[in-house]
Amino acid sequence: MDVVLLIARVLFVALFFGSALGHLTQTDGMAGYAASKGVPMAKAATLASGVLMLLGGLSVLLGVWGDLGALLLLVFLLPTAFLMHAFWRETDPSAKQTEMIQFNKDVALAGAALAFFWAFSQDPGLTVTGPLLSLG
Structure with a gap:
C-alpha cells in the first residue's frame, strides 16, 4: 500500500507544481487577476502562495515532513477558495458556474490535504522523514 500512497502523492502535487511555477514566473499577471478579485497586497500574496504551493508540494511528494507540507497546501487552498472563487458574488450565470x-x-x-496530513501523521512509509507534528 505504500506504493499506492506514493502514486497518490505524485498525482496530488502535480497540480500545485504547475500553479507554483505560474505564480513565481508570471507574478505580475497573476497579481493583477488577484487584485481584481479584491485580494489585498496581491503581488505579495501571489508570491507567497507560489512559495506555499512549491514547498508544500515538495514536502508531500518527497515525504520530508509531509504532514507539514499537507498543512501548507491547506493554508493555500482554503483562503483561495473563498477569496478567489466567491461564486456567490457573481451575477452572470456562466461566471457563477465557473x-x-x-x-x-x-x-x-483541501479535504485531500487533510487526508494526507493524517496519513503522514501515521508515518506511512516511503518517506524521507517521519511526521513533524504529533497527533497522539
Missing part, C-alpha cells in the same frame, strides 16, 4: 466549480475543486483539494 467560480463554483473552482471553489468546489479547492475545497475538495
